[in-house]
Amino acid sequence: MRSTPLWTAEAARPAWTREALADLRAAASAFRLGLTGAFAAWPALVGRVAFYAVCLMVLGAFWAKVGAARLPGTLAARLPASGLAPYIGVTEWIVISTVAVQLRFEDEVRSGVLEARLLRPRSWALLLIAEAAGGTAARMIAIAPAALALLLVADVWPGVEAVVRTVLLAIGGVVLALLAYALVGLSAFWVRRVLPAALIVQKLMFLLGGLFAPISLYRGWLHTLAVASPFAGQLGFPGQAILGMSWADFARALAAQVAWTIVLAAIVALVCRAGVAKTLREGAS
Amino acid sequence: MKLAVTVKDLRKTYRQPRRRTGAFGGLRGLLQPEYTELAAVAGVSFDIRAGERLAIIGPNGAGKSTTLKMLSGVLEPTGGAADVLGFTPCRERRALAYRIGVVFGQRSQLWPELPARDSFALLQRIYDQPDELFGRRLGELSERFGVAGLLDQPPGRMSLGQRMRCEIVGSLLHGPALLFLDEPTIGLDVTAKAAIRDFIREQSAREGQTVVLTSHDARDIELVCERVIVINAGRIVLDEATEGLRRRFLARKLVTVRSVAPELTVEMTGVTRRPSEPHTTVLEVDTARARVEAVVAAALAHGGIDDVSVEDPPMEEVVHEIYASLDG
Numbered sequence: 174m175r176s177t178p179l180w181t182a183e184a185a186r187p188a189w190t191r192e193a194l195a196d197l198r199a200a201a202s203a204f205r206l207g208l209t210g211a212f213a214a215w216p217a218l219v220g221r222v223a224f225y226a227v228c229l230m231v232l233g234a235f236w237a238k239v240g241a242a243r244l245p246g247t248l249a250a251r252l253p254a255s256g257l258a259p260y261i262g263v264t265e266w267i268v269i270s271t272v273a274v275q276l277r278f279e280d281e282v283r284s285g286v287l288e289a290r291l292l293r294p295r296s297w298a299l300l301l302i303a304e305a306a307g308g309t310a311a312r313m314i315a316i317a318p319a320a321l322a323l324l325l326v327a328d329v330w331p332g333v334e335a336v337v338r339t340v341l342l343a344i345g346g347v348v349l350a351l352l353a354y355a356l357v358g359l360s361a362f363w364v365r366r367v368l369p370a371a372l373i374v375q376k377l378m379f380l381l382g383g384l385f386a387p388i389s390l391y392r393g394w395l396h397t398l399a400v401a402s403p404f405a406g407q408l409g410f411p412g413q414a415i416l417g418m419s420w421a422d423f424a425r426a427l428a429a430q431v432a433w434t435i436v437l438a439a440i441v442a443l444v445c446r447a448g449v450a451k452t453l454r455e456g457a458s
Numbered sequence: 459m460k461l462a463v464t465v466k467d468l469r470k471t472y473r474q475p476r477r478r479t480g481a482f483g484g485l486r487g488l489l490q491p492e493y494t495e496l497a498a499v500a501g502v503s504f505d506i507r508a509g510e511r512l513a514i515i516g517p518n519g520a521g522k523s524t525t526l527k528m529l530s531g532v533l534e535p536t537g538g539a540a541d542v543l544g545f546t547p548c549r550e551r552r553a554l555a556y557r558i559g560v561v562f563g564q565r566s567q568l569w570p571e572l573p574a575r576d577s578f579a580l581l582q583r584i585y586d587q588p589d590e591l592f593g594r595r596l597g598e599l600s601e602r603f604g605v606a607g608l609l610d611q612p613p614g615r616m617s618l619g620q621r622m623r624c625e626i627v628g629s630l631l632h633g634p635a636l637l638f639l640d641e642p643t644i645g646l647d648v649t650a651k652a653a654i655r656d657f658i659r660e661q662s663a664r665e666g667q668t669v670v671l672t673s674h675d676a677r678d679i680e681l682v683c684e685r686v687i688v689i690n691a692g693r694i695v696l697d698e699a700t701e702g703l704r705r706r707f708l709a710r711k712l713v714t715v716r717s718v719a720p721e722l723t724v725e726m727t728g729v730t731r732r733p734s735e736p737h738t739t740v741l742e743v744d745t746a747r748a749r750v751e752a753v754v755a756a757a758l759a760h761g762g763i764d765d766v767s768v769e770d771p772p773m774e775e776v777v778h779e780i781y782a783s784l785d786g
Contacts, residue, residue: 286565456533
């Protein structure tokens, strides 16, 4: 039987399916472009890996000192036996890898480049996020060997299963982080400068996400708030996975990430639609 | 006669919040906002035939970019109607995007640090082009625009002229029926400008593409377009064939001579001296009555010449002259 050419099969699909597939293909291409672009700028990647190593040395040494004290009744008494270096290795891996996509959004909205982007038949925000995801993936790949080396050198290898769970949750974590930053970037339609909003979100991410210490160490309302926030999915869950996590906890963490991804993506889509409508009505800057 | 664009009484009024002065001005502005209305386009009507090359010119702030934005669907009109290739631009922006190509002289659609080929590959996906068709178009266009050898170079390392040729190739890869060009030769040297003009004209003639161009360079209009619309203060003040405009308003050149002597005199029919600073002489040449090379030769014959340049009068001046002729 003769096979049907791809384009004929596509032509038979409903228009909205064709458009959705075209959106996905364009996003994949933008992702590839972001990945290639980040690898092409390899000196910046090397610098990022060096920065990651320095962060780990400083923070690892700090928590080693705190852990060594083991003061009863303090947070130090509840630290995992392996120390927090692997945990921070994961959270910093996510933070240092995530592309600051909010700056691209701000730049394109403020410079008026947005108008040129709106002349294309694909979603401007989707392509920007996909390209940033490509850059983020390149950074994650570049930093990963340093992170693995840390686990081996520090003699805290958690096992292949834990590493696989961590990598999967870390991917979910950067998706959430990119969506949160995209939301911050989209505020440029109304506030022009996104830095204040970016700083607030970043600090919330560090605190409620548990950048420097697992949120499982938090107590009372802070713990409840952290677990209920999307930031736990960004940093806390992936970090916890490297310290040890059952498959049931992993499934719960993954479900929370998926749920927050859907919520944030929907908010990004709505805010983007409102911002673009404003630009179409009032013109770019 | 098939029409590519029909515009009827198109209007755009921007509403801007009025800034209040005083210590609590910001707060009062928030509680009781007041707005100023600015009519950027105050009712323009025109048609563009399929395959026609049209220039929209006018001084800064005249409303030409606003008109172009409304025609391409990235700005909603306040009133009136526009039909572009059978689409209503503001309502069918996404569908229209497949049929139009846009080049902004001051904005790039290519990634500066990656090979042009990579940017084109993304454009293929953005416009959902089948591999075979895209490959054929890229091959033809890159040969035609002389960029075949540049595809593996990042635009950031190309000359401005090479980059602009790549930009135009990028805007044509999805086979648009209508091409909007906003200042496509801005910042280019004379040779690069000439090459871009030739490419646009030949491309349009070969593929039957409709071209709408805005430019501050009178030569772009003369050499590329068949018809010119002059806009000022949001209204069309002139709509005629380029040939007529050339005869009436573009038949002048400015020859600027920098000399060791404080003043230089060239006595020729069709040449007038414009007020200028010491050591700089600006000669206005009526090209219907005097040849530019003869004027330059006469100036050089004086000796002690540091620099000579030949330019078109600024577009603002041309528009002013058009205005004066309309008043008269």
